[in-house]
Structures are given as structure tokens and as C-alpha cells.
Amino acid sequence: MTSEKFTVEKVLSIQRWADNLFSFSMTRPAHFKFTAGQFARIGLQVDGELIVRAYSVVSSPYDETLEFFSIVVPDGAFTSRLKDLQVGDELYLEKIPYGFLTLARYQQPLPHDLWLLATGTGLAPFLSMLQDFETWQNYQKINLVYSVRTQAELAYVERIQEIAATFGEGHTGFQFVPIITRDPQAILHQRLPVLIENGQLEAVVGQQFNPETSHIMLCGNPQMVEDTKEALKQRGLSMNRRGEGNIAVENYW
Numbered sequence: 001m002t003s004e005k006f007t008v009e010k011v012l013s014i015q016r017w018a019d020n021l022f023s024f025s026m027t028r029p030a031h032f033k034f035t036a037g038q039f040a041r042i043g044l045q046v047d048g049e050l051i052v053r054a055y056s057v058v059s060s061p062y063d064e065t066l067e068f069f070s071i072v073v074p075d076g077a078f079t080s081r082l083k084d085l086q087v088g089d090e091l092y093l094e095k096i097p098y099g100f101l102t103l104a105r106y107q108q109p110l111p112h113d114l115w116l117l118a119t120g121t122g123l124a125p126f127l128s129m130l131q132d133f134e135t136w137q138n139y140q141k142i143n144l145v146y147s148v149r150t151q152a153e154l155a156y157v158e159r160i161q162e163i164a165a166t167f168g169e170g171h172t173g174f175q176f177v178p179i180i181t182r183d184p185q186a187i188l189h190q191r192l193p194v195l196i197e198n199g200q201l202e203a204v205v206g207q208q209f210n211p212e213t214s215h216i217m218l219c220g221n222p223q224m225v226e227d228t229k230e231a232l233k234q235r236g237l238s239m240n241r242r243g244e245g246n247i248a249v250e251n252y253w
């Protein structure tokens, strides 16, 4: 089964952000082609058994390697092992990518303003999209909203600025909006659905959600996804189905 569905890849680098968060990169086989926003299935051998989990790709579709951003779940079957990963270790990678959280899914409305709303590691697919020049060409406004619990969990901030400077060079419509839910001093510290209901998110961004122009993607914690979806629907925004509509979602558990 393993040889048919998976290839064995080598870990190339590891970056630790906090006790419960790290990123790693691995070799990318030539056949592994993906669209920004898709996820890979990664496997680890544990006591002779292969444990496999879904991981959104952080890298650009044009990168030579594959990068991922991982939580460490205490006692999690996969991540309690993955956290001890070392450079040079081997990981299994399923040969094909999966997922429909891609910008290609939108036909109507046409691209204009893009809202990428993430909790925690749900940031990953959006980093991939932002490392695709097409995203910057297609959207006049891009708002990356990233909700974490503590300042220490706010990973990738410098990379986000670098990505915006490189891929979005000359683009004037990008905004990065962090939310830190356990820091009352943070400019935004309430949960995303609350910040939509009370208008604070739009006030900080200086734009409004618009059923005629907005593409809105939600990724991460399923409770956030569900509640934010409902808050957006109350504002007249619709789920994207068969190409039409504003909201596309991906739940991580």
C-alpha cells in the first residue's frame, strides 16, 4: 500500500515558533503538483503502522520544496510524534494533493476584494495563495486576518511582510490584521464572529464585506468557521457553491 500511494521524503528544515507550534520543510517529488490552498496527506511510521494526517501546503506551487505549519496536540497520535522531527528524518507523502479551498473555485462574483480569515495553523493555505503572483494580479484588495490566542502564537509575521513585499510589489491593497484573543491590549482581541457582528473588523480594515464583490475564505477551528459563516450570512453573504457565492471554508478537525 505504502509504495503505491506514498513516496518517502526527507525533512530539510524545522522552525519552532512556540512550544505547540512549528514549521517544517521536506523534499518535493516532481510529480507532486498542487494548487495554492490544497492540502497534502503526510504519514509517519509508528510501531510498524502508518499514521496519516492532512496538512495544508504553505509553500508556493512553484517552490522546489514543501513547507508545512503544524500544531502540537498533547497526546495527539500524529503530532505528539511529529514534534520530535529532526532534519534528515523521513516522512511519507501521499502522491496526490487534495482540497477545494482554492481561488479557482470562484466564478461569480469576479475577483475584487479577498478576505482570508484564519485561526492558528489555518494560516497555512493562505500563505501559499499569497505566494502566487496571480492572487496579487487578480485582487485589488487582499485582507489577511489571522487570529491566535497569544502573541507567542503569532507565527510567520515577518514572512508575511516579506511575501507581501516580494509577490505584492507595487500592490497597494494588502492589509495584515492580527487578532490576539487572550490579549486585551491587542487592537483586535475578540473572536472573529464577534468582530464581524460588532463591525470592528471592517472598521480596522477600512472596508466592508460586500455580497457583490467579496471572496471570503475561512480556515482552521471548526467552531470559528461555523460561527463566522453564520455572522457573514447575516450580512447577506452566501456560501460559494458551483462557483457562485462569497464564502469558502475548510475545517481542520
Ligand SMILES: Cc1cc2nc3c(=O)[nH]c(=O)nc-3n(C[C@H](O)[C@H](O)[C@H](O)COP(=O)(O)OP(=O)(O)OC[C@H]3O[C@@H](n4cnc5c(N)ncnc54)[C@H](O)[C@@H]3O)c2cc1C
Pocket (backbone or CB within 6 Å): 039, 053, 054, 055, 056, 057, 068, 069, 070, 071, 073, 075, 076, 077, 078, 079, 080, 099, 120, 121, 122, 124, 250, 251, 252, 253
Ligand atoms: C484539510 C485539513 C488540513 C489540515 N491542515 C493542517 C495544517 O496545515 N496544520 C496543522 O497543524 N493541522 C492541520 N490539520 C489537522 C491535522 O490533520 C491533524 O489533526 C493535526 O496534525 C493533529 O493530529 P493528531 O493526530 O496529533 O491529533 P488529532 O487526533 O488529529 O486531533 C486531536 C484534536 O486536536 C485538535 N486539533 C487538531 N488539529 C489542530 C490544529 N491544526 N490546530 C489546533 N487544534 C487542532 C482538535 O481538537 C482535535 O480534535 C488539517 C486537517 C484537515 C482536515
